[in-house]
Amino acid sequence: MRDSHGGGGSPASEGASGGAGSSRDGEEPLPESGVQVGGDGYGGVRLGGQQPQGMRALRKSARARRRNLILAGAMSSVVLAGSAVLWALPNYAASQIGSVDAGVAGSQSQGAMNILLVGVDKRDNLTRKQQNQLKLGRESGQRTDTMMVVHLSEDHSKVTVVSLPRDTWTTIPGKGEHKINAAYQLGGANLAVDTVEKATGLTINHYVEVNVLGFIEVVDSLGGVSVCTPVAINDPKTALDLAPGTYQLDGVKALAFARTRATARSDLDRIDRQQQFMSALLKQALSGDTLTNPAKLAGFIDSTLKTLTVDRELAGDLVGLADQLRSISTDDVSFATVPIADSDYRSPTGESAVLWDKPAARDLFRRINADEPLVPGATPSGSASPSASAGPSSGPTASPSPTPSPTALNVPPGRITLRVLNGTPISGLGARTRTALVQAGFLIPDKAGDTRRDHTQTIVRYGPGQLDAARTVAASLPGSELRDVDIDGIEVIIGRDQPAVEKVSVTGPPPSSTPSAAPATPTPTTTATARTATQNICKQ
Template sequence: MSDDSSGTQGPGDGFRRERSQPLPPESRRSPRSGRVTVPSRAARRRRTGLLLMGVLSVLVLFASGTSWALTGWMSGSLNRFDVFSGLSDGDRPEQTGGLTFLVIGSDSREAVNQEDRNELSVGSTPGQRSDSMMLVRLNHERDRVTVVGIPRDLWVDIPGEGEDKINAAYAYGGPQLAVRTVESVTDVRVDHYVEVDFTGFVDVVDALDGIRVCLPEPVDDPKAHLDMAAGTHRVDGTEALAFARTRATARGDLDRIDRQQQVLSAMLDQALSSETLSDPAKLTAFLDSALSSVTVDSGLDTSTINELAYQMRNLDMGSVTFTQIPIADMNHWTPRGDVALLWDEPASRELFADVRADRPITEPEEEPSPEEGGRPAPDDIRVRVFNGIGTPGLGAQVDTGLTGAGFEVTDPAENWSSSDVPTTEVRYGPGDGTDAAYVAEMIPGSEAVEDDTLDGELQIVIGFNYTEFHAPDTEEAPEPEPEAEPSADDGLATSTARDNICG
C-alpha cells in the first residue's frame, strides 16, 4: 500500500497490505487483484521465527555504510501500515531519547499453499497472531542496539481484553493492540513497528549461502523436521528455519528465543562479512528477499531510514546486545487450564528501566563465593569467647580451638551476662557478616546475630546447643558445586551478536 492511509485495512480484514511502489524488477503484479504474485516455489516458502527477518532488515538497513545510498528503493519496497493513528499520546509511555522498534513475527498461513505447509510443517491454523516478539532499542547516540526477546506465552493483561498470553493481543486488535500491550507491560514507548509474515526467510538464508549454527546437545524434533547432532553445523534456509522454530528442549520457548537470537546474529555476521553489502547486485537481491515480507509503520519513511542509516554506519557486532524478559514461573496454570509463563516482575522492571534510560544491559553481578576468593582467612578475624551456660572450662576449650585454627583471640574467655543462653551465637558488627557466617559454619547449630555495638571483632556466646568447634581444613580444597540446570529463575542473561557467532 502507499504511504497514505487510504488503502489501510483494519483488523477485521486480516491486516492485509498492498506493496508500496517502486517494485523490484523481478516482481510481477496480478492484473486482476493488483497484488504482487510470487514467481517461484522457492519464493513461496514460509515459516515461523521470521521476526528475525525484521530485526535483520532493521540492522542491515541501518548499520551498513553501503546500504544507505539505496534506501530510496528499499523504502519503496516495504509494505506500510498506519499503526499509531489510533493510539492516544496521553496513555503511552513518554519518549526518552532512544528509538524503539517493536518487531513481530506473524504466523498467518493464508498465503502459503498446502504443499509448502506440509514441507515446512507449519500446520493450517486460520487467522493471524504474533508468533514471536522482540523489542529492538537503538540508543540516543545511535552506537548501541539492545534486542529484548518477549516470549509469546507470557501471561499479561491485554488492554480491553483481560489476561491472556501476549501473542493474543495481535489476534484481538492487530498492530495497534500489540503495541498498546507491549507498552503497558514494559513502560517503554514504541517508536516504530516492524512485522514479518511467512515470506522470505528461507530465501534470505539461501541468498547468504547458508549460515553456521551450533547446538550444545542434540535435538530430534519430528514436528519441526529437525534431527541435528550437537556441535556446529552449516545450514541452508530450510534447516535454519527448523533450528529457529523447534521447542523440543528443556526450556521450550525460552530456548527458542536463544536460538532465534543466534540465527539472527549468524545472518547479520554473514551479511556484513561477505560481499553482499559491497556488491550492489547482491545487495539488491538480498534486500528484495529480506524486505518483501516486511511491513513497517507509515512513519518509517525514506528520510527517516536515510538519517538512521547514516547515524549507524559504524555499528559493529559487539554493539548489538541480546537478552530476554526474565521468567519466574515456566509452568503457570492459567484460569482456563493451559500453561503460560509468568515474568520475574522486579528483574523485568529493572531491565526495562535500563532500556528506557539507554543504559547498557548487563548481567547482575554475583556475590563472590568462598571458593572464588571471597572466603575469609582465620588470621584476619578477631574473636572473643563468652560462656553462656556456665559449664566450667568450656570457654577456654573454644579459645584453644580458635587459636589452633589461626584466629586472633583478643582476650581469654569470660562468662556471659547470663548462664541460660539456649542457642550459640556468633555476634558481629556492621560489615562483618561474611566473617560471622564463616565462623558459624564451624560451630554446628550456631546462628549469626548482628550487634551494632561491635566494631571489627566477633563475639562467640556459647549456648546450651553447643557440641563442638570444627576447625577449618586448610589443606583439602573444597569440592566444586555441580553446575545448576537451567531454570526459570536463572535471572537476566545477555550476549552480544559477536558472542552468538559459532566458532
C-alpha cells in the same frame, strides 16, 4: 567502430607510443626529425618537425574543448546516477514494504528509540510446495511467533534486543488476562504496542512486523547461515533432526531451527535459538563476502524488504534509519530475555504460561531506558572505556574477594532463580535435588540437566553480583562448595556427596539496605542475562 590510424592500432595506444609516424587526435603524422616542446597540450616533449604556431594553437584549443566536453559529460553522468540512486532507494524500499497504523509514538531521526518487533507467519501467499517444505499444513491466516523490543541508544551506536516470551501471562488492555502473543490476534498492531508498553513501562516509538516465513529467501540470498546446538533436536513437525554440533543451514532448515520448540525448555530454548539465528544472520550480512558482492547484496536487500511491514512514519524514513546504523557491528548488538519467575505457570484458564520476575524485569527495562549496558564489561553508549580514560593505577591490582565465612543470610530462596545439573552417573539425582530445592522455596524454571559425571562434591557456581544469593543456596546444601565463576546467574552441580536439601531462614538485612534507609522497592537478585551478537555466533 573505431577509426583506423596508420597500422590499425587504437588512437589511445598510438598516442601513448609516441613512435615515428603516429598521430594523436586526428593530427597528421609528424616528420621523423625535430623536437616540439609543449605542442601536445600536456606540456610534454614530442618528436617531430616544426609546426606553424597558429596551427598548434588551433589544434590545442580544439583538444581542450573536446576534453572539457568529455569531462562535463562524465560529471553529469555521475551526478545523474547519484541522484537516481538517492531518489530510487527510498522509493524502492517504500514500494517493497507494507505499512500499518500501529498507534506508536513516533520519534525524531536522532535520539534513543524503542521498536517493537513482531514476527508472524503469514501463510496465505505460500505455494503448496512451500507449505509442504515447512510442514505447515493447509491452514491459512497468520500467527505471532516472536515479540522483541529493540532499543537504539541515544547516539544509535548500540542496539539492545529483548525477547518477550510469547507465553508471558499479562494484562491485555480492554481484554483481560491472556498470553502476551494474543494481543496481536485480538487487536492487531495497535493492541500489541499498547500491551507491550503497559508490560514494560517503555514508550514504543516504532513498529516492525516481520513475516518470518519470508526469511527462507533472506537466508538463501546469503548462502545460508551457521548455527550450533549443544543438545540433540528431533522435531517431526518440522522434519528437523540435528545431533549436537555446528551446521550450515539453508533457509528452510534455518527457519525450522529458529522456530522449533522440541527441546527441554520449549519456548525459552527457542528464544535462545532465535537470538543465535539473528546474530548469525547479522554476521553474514555484514561480511565482506556480502557487502562486496553486488548481486548477493541486492538479493539480500530485496528479500529482506519484502518481509517487512512497518508503521507509517518509519516507512518514510527506513533508509535514513538504516544509514545511521551503518557502522554497527556484532559487538554493538546485545540480546537479553526478560527474567522469569515461573516458567510452568498454570493460568486461571488452565493454560501453561510464563510469569516474569517483576522486580528484575523492572530493573531490566529501567537500565535499557537509561542506555546502561547489559553485557558485563561493556561501556555505556557514547562513553569511553575506563582503560581509555583512566590514568595509571598507583595501587595493586584488585583481586577477587575471598569467599566470606558464613554469616547471616540476606536473600530469601523465593528471590533466587537457579539451574540444577547432575554431575554424577546416578540416574535421576538431578531431578530429585531440583524437586527438593523447589520445595525449599527456590525458583528453578528449567528441568535438571547433565554435565560431567565425575563430581565428588556438590558445587554452587555463581556469576557477578550473585554472591549473597549463592550463599543462601549453599546453606541449603550443607557441605557444598561456593565457586565464583564467569557465568550468568547461579547453577548447582550435584556431586556424589548428595547433600540433603535443608530449608533456610533469612535473618540479615537485604544486601543494599542500611539501618537508616527508608523502605524501598525490592532490589532484584536475579538479573537478565545478556550476550552480544558476537558471543552468540557459533565458534568454528
